[in-house]
Amino acid sequence: MFGSASLARLLICSVAVLQPLVLQLVSAHREEYSPRDRNHVAARRWRRLQEADAGAPPNLTAESTRVDIWPQIEERVTQQGGFTEVADALQAALDIAVEYNGAYGSGILRIESSDRDVGLLFAGASGNVKNNSDPSDEATTYAMPFEIASIGKMFTAAVILQLRDEGLLDLDDTIAQYLSFSNQFVRPSELSVTSEGGGFVIPASLHHYDGDIYTANLTIRELLSHTSGVVDYWELEEFWDDYEADADRYWFGVDTLIYPAEEEARFVPSDGSNFHYTDTAYVVLGLVIERIEEKKLSQVYRERIFDPLRLNSTYSQYRETRPSVKREVSRYAIEGGLGMVDMTNTLRNTAEWAGGCMASDAGDLALFLFRLLNGSLVSLESRQEMQRFDIGSPSYGLGLSKQTIETDEETVTLLGHSGYGQAFAYFSPELRVAITGSLNNNLNSANQLLEALVKALAYYNPKPINDDVIDDDPIDDDIIRLPPGNTTQAQGSNNSSNGTAAGEAGGPNKGSAKGKGARAK
Template identity: 30%
Template sequence: MRNIFVHIIWVLLAITITSLLFSGCTNRMSLEEIHSKTEEYFSDELQKKHIHNAFLTIYSPSKEIDWTFSGGHFADGREVTASNPFYTASIGKTFTATAIALLVDQQKLSFNDPINMYLPDSVMLNLHHFKGIDYSHEITIAHLLQHTSGLPDYFEDSTIDGSTNVMELLFSNPDKYWYPTETIEFAKTKMKPLFKPGTDYHYTDTEYVLLGLIIEKVSSTALHHFFREHFFIPLNMKYSYMLYRSKAINQTAMLSEIFVGDNEVSGMKSLSADWAGGGLVSTGADLIRFQETLFSGKIVKGNTLAAMQQWIPETYGMEYGYGLRRIVFKELFPILPDLTLIGHSGITGSFMYYCPEIDVYLSGTLNQTDEVKESVKLLVKILVLLNKN
């Protein structure tokens, strides 16, 4: 997810939640009441002009909650249901980071390894020149995972010559299929690094493409096969796959439509530019299965999972680990409950989060880039309710 979560969004969020807290929802509520109110919130999202379909799954083993909400229609009038998978966007970063963590547990690499140990000279050449110094060989895997390498973002950063970035090229050339090395070459030739590795934070998909290449090198298998063999098959994620690169284990319903404003973009082959940083398609149930298994320590070891949760500041009320984001409610606004969300969001309004304080998992999407902040507001409102149970 890009630089969407700025201070003004959290101010708007605080206003919304403050209104909720001082409304009739201040008393304790039954799960039936919370379900009804959540369904109302979800329906409100679907009524918005730019939201054509939406998904929300809420799961809590301790509270015995397993709720799924879906709605909307395809452009041809067919109804959208929970069986239709959705594009997860940057949620895919959590899968890529977990793949790296799994290789750490297998002692095939280390978080602090320099990336030149695993990447060819063709990728490393001129990768990171900053103020006349070549820092390419100082970049570590940890830098890539935590967005602290200083590398530019091929998607949204400005080019040195004022030409279009890859995000703009997605729409001007929708039929282009992007290979991972093409996006790296674009960042190297069209953009400049922002800072010396390890000295600052800058969210960039370029880093996660490099991580994908490292996974492929170390495991001797394509990234989409690695996901299938280590996540999708063992976790029974039957409806998850990499867009334009693989198929789901089971026959899967049509991909729900993605919107950028008024434009429906789910059929653009140029979405292939979003690879290890977010090319995953899944369902709410599959994502929650992955989350629960990860946070219960069944995918990677406990100390490895703890390493993934070494937080650094990202923006107001938010921190970033290794492919994981943490949202701290009380840092957003002091009167909010003492809750946190750990997981990831995507530019399409997608989300995959776990709230450890009340043992609640949430996943879904609004499938609309114009409504990203609304997806986060929706999650916070729901958790405020669940905290009353």
């Protein structure tokens, strides 16, 4: 338990770290690396249809979900008399973030240390699987899988770097070494194809700028780092027209490339001075992987990452059988003229492909981060390449994003990725923790939650930092994962703290903070 002085500091910290500092739809950092244009285009289309009285459903808007939560924090702290345990503060942060969602979208959060003697710090959930306003709906638990969207770009980047480590490609190779180009491009859905990508011929005009064509000269590095200038198909209303027209359409990878091929690129492939986030680049990378491996991309993910790491809840959606019997949490978004929709298990999501058409759970994502950034999934040299934040954007390397959060004691770095629908998977080398989960609603902002969590963790866990944690391979036993059976599930109410677990929150010198639900043993 905390003393009176510590309790006072805890109350102040809990209030301070949970205050929303950014209330716009997309934060400045997220504008640099997340699929923000998909948000903007979809919302713009929806508003235009409403104004035209074209039958757009009267669902939630960005404006209606962006409410000030600060008065709610004050009221909650007053009613509860302050948070007496760190797990309560972490759970409250998640609960408040989920309240942004209204009826649509529950939250899942896991915080796990890479230190063997610490292990699982917190695992919790908030809301219901499908509808937070329906008391009969199943409550979300922290072990449930969810769609991870662009977090999947880290998996694609990891495979590319493994191929580099094996000498099968070089980051400065051009795509002309692996793919062919055509001015009479035929959509693969009109052909008989066996690959998920749809073949290895892409539109010759995929990258054209000011009358010149640069497609064949695009490099693997430029595609990984979003410095190619290729247009993101999620920005284009012509793509959205077709995407929304048929929810049951299966999209091959190259199906999406015809849309950016008809648009002028954002800039000439750069020397690192320009940056434009684009899923199109990762579709091309998926084709390169299939060409080199001579296998479907989903099979490559499974053989190289999912099975070796024992990611038992992670799979390529629509392209392989779901491995988990657990119910997947619904993921909501405003989708253009469709209003607020449940995107889960909708076949048209195959359009995401190598850019992030996957589902996983928070535990699998934590283990993947540990192995990618601290372990042996890729070589030390490849990890260093991933973390080159000196090209394109200071917040994006090769399939890996970076953000920093200022606390009272230090600057905390988060390395990882976010995903459409506000999924998140980050590792902090300073705190030595993975923070994974999702808010499952694209109108929310996971950055507000992440900032609150990081400040709370930094406050309670100021321990010596190994500055070389990312660059040095720890022994296998230092990359831990809580074995099955070491946590039990405590069912909470429909609208808060579902299946909370907490372990030692302060490390060896800070005592323990016990959560409201089950504890890590």
